[in-house]
Amino acid sequence: MSVEPRLLEVRKNVLKQNDVVARALRERFRAQGTFVVSLVSSPGAGKTAFLEKTLTLLRPQYRVAALVGDLATQNDAIRLARSQAPVKQITTGTLCHLEAAMVERALDEWKTEGREIGDLDFLFIENVGNLVCPSSYDLGEDLRLVLLSVTEGEDKPLKYPTIFNSADVAVITKSDLAGAVDFDEETLKANIQAVRPGMRHFTVSAKTGEGLQEYLQFLRARLST
Amino acid sequence: MHELSIAMSIVEMAQEEAERREVRIDAVHMELGPLSGVVPEALLFSYEIACNGTVLEGSRLVIKEVPIEVYCPACKAQKTLTSMQWFCCPDCGAPTSEVLHGKELVITALEVRDERRAAPVGSA
Numbered sequence: 001m002s003v004e005p006r007l008l009e010v011r012k013n014v015l016k017q018n019d020v021v022a023r024a025l026r027e028r029f030r031a032q033g034t035f036v037v038s039l040v041s042s043p044g045a046g047k048t049a050f051l052e053k054t055l056t057l058l059r060p061q062y063r064v065a066a067l068v069g070d071l072a073t074q075n076d077a078i079r080l081a082r083s084q085a086p087v088k089q090i091t092t093g094t095l096c097h098l099e100a101a102m103v104e105r106a107l108d109e110w111k112t113e114g115r116e117i118g119d120l121d122f123l124f125i126e127n128v129g130n131l132v133c134p135s136s137y138d139l140g141e142d143l144r145l146v147l148l149s150v151t152e153g154e155d156k157p158l159k160y161p162t163i164f165n166s167a168d169v170a171v172i173t174k175s176d177l178a179g180a181v182d183f184d185e186e187t188l189k190a191n192i193q194a195v196r197p198g199m200r201h202f203t204v205s206a207k208t209g210e211g212l213q214e215y216l217q218f219l220r221a222r223l224s225t
Numbered sequence: 226m227h228e229l230s231i232a233m234s235i236v237e238m239a240q241e242e243a244e245r246r247e248v249r250i251d252a253v254h255m256e257l258g259p260l261s262g263v264v265p266e267a268l269l270f271s272y273e274i275a276c277n278g279t280v281l282e283g284s285r286l287v288i289k290e291v292p293i294e295v296y297c298p299a300c301k302a303q304k305t306l307t308s309m310q311w312f313c314c315p316d317c318g319a320p321t322s323e324v325l326h327g328k329e330l331v332i333t334a335l336e337v338r339d340e341r342r343a344a345p346v347g348s349a
Binding site: 003005007008136194199 | 234334
C-alpha cells in the first residue's frame with residue numbers, strides 16, 4: 001500500500017537568508033549615516049583602478065573605506081590601500097560572488113581589529129568580477145554601480161540585462177582608450193536605455209581623470225540626501 | 226555559476242519543512258523569473274547534486290518560469306515583456322523600468338507523502 005502524494009503550498013524566497021542579512025546591514029548603515037556603494041563588472045573592466053581613484057579623491061574630505069572581493073589573493077586590497085583608506089580583502093575561495101553574510105563578517109572582523117565602521121561617510125564594496133551571479137545578491141548597499149569598459153563592446157548591456165537591471169548607475173570606464181577601439185558611445189547609451197530605461201551613466205577614465213569630478217559630485221549629493 | 230549554492234539553499238529549506246511537517250518530499254515546485262539571475266538548466270543539474278546524501282535524494286525539482294511583467298506608465302497597466310533586451314511596453318512602446326514580476330526565486334509548493342502513515346507499511 002502506498003500513500004498518495006499531496007501538494008503542500010508554501011511560499012518561500014530561496015534567498016531569504018541573504019535578504020534578511022542585507023536588510024539588517026542596510027538598517028545598520030543607515031543608522032550610522034554611512035552611504036554604501038557596491039561595484040560590479042566583468043573581470044578587468046577597471047573596478048579597482050576606478051575605486052582607488054575614488055578613495056583617493058574623496059579621502060581628504062570624507063571618511064571612506066572599502067571591502068574588496070576576489071576568489072584569491074590580497075592584490076586588490078594592496079592596490080586600494082595606496083589610497084591611504086582602510087581596506088579589507090574578502091577572499092571567496094571558489095565562490096563567484098559576494099553575499100551579505102560575507103560583508104557582515106568582514107565588518108565584524110574589522111571591528112575586532114579595532115576599526116569602527118560607524119565613523120564612515122562612504123563604504124565601497126567591490127564585488128568579484130562577474131556580470132552574472134552578483135545580480136542575485138543584495139549586499140545592503142544604497143547604490144549599485146555596474147562598470148563596463150569601452151573595450152568590452154557596446155552590446156554588453158544587451159548580453160547581461162539582468163545585472164543592468166539590478167544596478168542603479170552605469171559607469172563607462174577607460175574612456176582614454178575609446179579612440180583606439182572605435183568606441184561608439186551613442187550605441188552603448190541606447191543599449192543601456194533599452195535594458196534599463198532612465199538609468200544614469202558616467203563616462204570616466206581613472207588614468208586621465210576624465211569624468212571623475214561629475215561622478216564624485218553625484219556621490220556627494222547622494223550622501224547629503 | 227552560483228546555481229549550486231542556490232540549489233543547496235533549496236534543499237536545506239525543503240529539508241527543514243520535511244522535518245517540521247513529518248513528511249517525505251517527492252518534488253519541490255518553484256517559480257523562477259528571468260531577472261533572478263539563475264539559469265533553469267544549471268539549477269536542475271545542481272539540484273540533483275545538492276540532493277545527494279540527503280532525505281531529498283531522488284526528488285524532483287519542478288521549475289515554472291514566470292515572465293517579466295512591467296508597469297507601463299502610459300497605458301497605466303501591467304504588461305508582459307516580450308524581450309529582456311527591450312524594457313518597453315509591448316503595446317505602446319513607452320520605456321519602463323518598473324518591474325512587477327520576473328525576479329522570482331521562490332519555492333511555491335512541495336509534493337509530499339505522509340511519513341508517519343507511510344512508515345509502518347511493509348514492516349510486518
